[in-house]
Amino acid sequence: MPTLYSLWIVGRNGGLLYSRDFVQLPPIEFNDKLRLASSWFGMCGISAQLSPVPDSSGIQLMQADTFDLHSFHTLTGTTFMLLTEPHTPDAAELLRTTVYELYCDYVLKNPFHEMDQVIKSELFDQNLVERCQAINRRWGVGA
Amino acid sequence: METISAEIFTLTYGSMVRQLIADYEDVEEVNKQLDKMGFSIGQRLIDEFLAKSKTQRCSDFREAAEKVAKVGFRMFLNTTAAVTNWNAEGTECSLILEDNPLTDFVELPEALSQLKYSNLLCGVIRGALEMVNMDVECTFVRDVLQGDDVYEMRLKLLSSSPETYPFKDDD
Numbered sequence: 001m002p003t004l005y006s007l008w009i010v011g012r013n014g015g016l017l018y019s020r021d022f023v024q025l026p027p028i029e030f031n032d033k034l035r036l037a038s039s040w041f042g043m044c045g046i047s048a049q050l051s052p053v054p055d056s057s058g059i060q061l062m063q064a065d066t067f068d069l070h071s072f073h074t075l076t077g078t079t080f081m082l083l084t085e086p087h088t089p090d091a092a093e094l095l096r097t098t099v100y101e102l103y104c105d106y107v108l109k110n111p112f113h114e115m116d117q118v119i120k121s122e123l124f125d126q127n128l129v130e131r132c133q134a135i136n137r138r139w140g141v142g143a
Numbered sequence: 144m145e146t147i148s149a150e151i152f153t154l155t156y157g158s159m160v161r162q163l164i165a166d167y168e169d170v171e172e173v174n175k176q177l178d179k180m181g182f183s184i185g186q187r188l189i190d191e192f193l194a195k196s197k198t199q200r201c202s203d204f205r206e207a208a209e210k211v212a213k214v215g216f217r218m219f220l221n222t223t224a225a226v227t228n229w230n231a232e233g234t235e236c237s238l239i240l241e242d243n244p245l246t247d248f249v250e251l252p253e254a255l256s257q258l259k260y261s262n263l264l265c266g267v268i269r270g271a272l273e274m275v276n277m278d279v280e281c282t283f284v285r286d287v288l289q290g291d292d293v294y295e296m297r298l299k300l301l302s303s304s305p306e307t308y309p310f311k312d313d314d
Binding site (some may be wrong): 052055074076077078089096098101103104105108109115 | 159186187188189190191193194195198200274275
C-alpha cells in the first residue's frame with residue numbers, strides 16, 4: 001500500500017540538515033545517516049555528468065524493489081529526499097510543492113535559522129509530519 | 144499564508160531606515176547596511192520564489208533579469224519593472240521601476256539627499272541571484288526621491304559559475 005516513509009534534507013555542501021520518519025521504521029544510526037546523505041548528494045552530482053545532454057539534472061528517482069527514493073534538487077542547491085513505498089503516487093509533486101513550500105515558510109523565513117545549518121524548527125516538523133501523516137492515513141497507513 | 148496591509152509594510156520599512164540612520168549617523172553606512180540586510184533577505188527569498196513560481200533553470204542572464212523584473216517584483220512587491228538598456232555583451236541592464244511601494248509616503252530631507260532609501264531592494268536581488276550562482280552588482284542610478292523621474296537599478300553580471308558537485312575549482 002502506498003506509504004510515505006521519510007524525508008531527508010541535504011544542504012548545499014552535502015551535509016544532512018534534517019531527517020524525519022513518518023512511520024515506524026528500523027532506526028539508522030546517526031553517523032550512518034550522515035554518510036548516506038552525503039554519498040547520495042555526491043552520486044546525484046556525478047549522475048548529471050553521465051547525461052549526453054548538457055545541463056541535465058541529477059538523479060530524480062531511484063527505484064528498488066522495497067522502496068522509491070524521490071530526489072529533488074533545488075536550483076539553490078538544496079536536496080530533498082523522499083523515501084516511499086514503491087509506486088506511491090504524486091510523491092515527486094508533493095516534494096516539489098508542499099514540502100518545498102513548507103521549507104521556505106518555516107525554515108527560511110525563521111529569522112533565527114542559519115543558512116546551511118541543521119534544521120531545528122518545531123513548526124516545520126509539526127506541519128510536515130501533519131501533512132505527510134494525513135496523506136498516509138488516506139491510504140490507510142497508521143503512524 | 145495571510146497577507147498584511149501594504150501600508151504596514153511601507154511604514155515598517157520606513158521606521159527601520161529611520162532607526163538605521165539614528166544608529167549609524169552616516170548616510171553612506173546606512174546605504175551599505177540596507178544592501179547587506181537585503182542580501183540576507185534575498186538569499187532566503189529566492190527559494191520561495193522558485194517554489195511558488197515553479198521557475199525552471201534560466202538559460203542566460205537575460206532570462207534571469209526578465210524573471211526578476213516580471214515575476215519577482217510582482218510576487219513580492221506587487222509591481223513590475225521594465226528591463227532595458229542592455230549593453231552589447233548582455234551582461235548589464237537596467238531595471239526601471241514605475242512604482243515603488245517602499246516610498247509611498249517618503250520625502251527626503253536635504254541633509255539626507257545621498258540616502259539610497261530603497262537600497263534594500265538592490266541587496267535582495269544580489270542575494271537572490273547569488274544563490275543561483277550569479278554574482279551581480281546592483282545599484283540605484285536614478286531615484287525619484289532624489290529628483291529623478293523614475294527608479295532605475297543598474298544590474299551588472301560579474302560572473303556566473305555553476306557550482307555543483309563535483310566541484311571543479313579545487314585544482
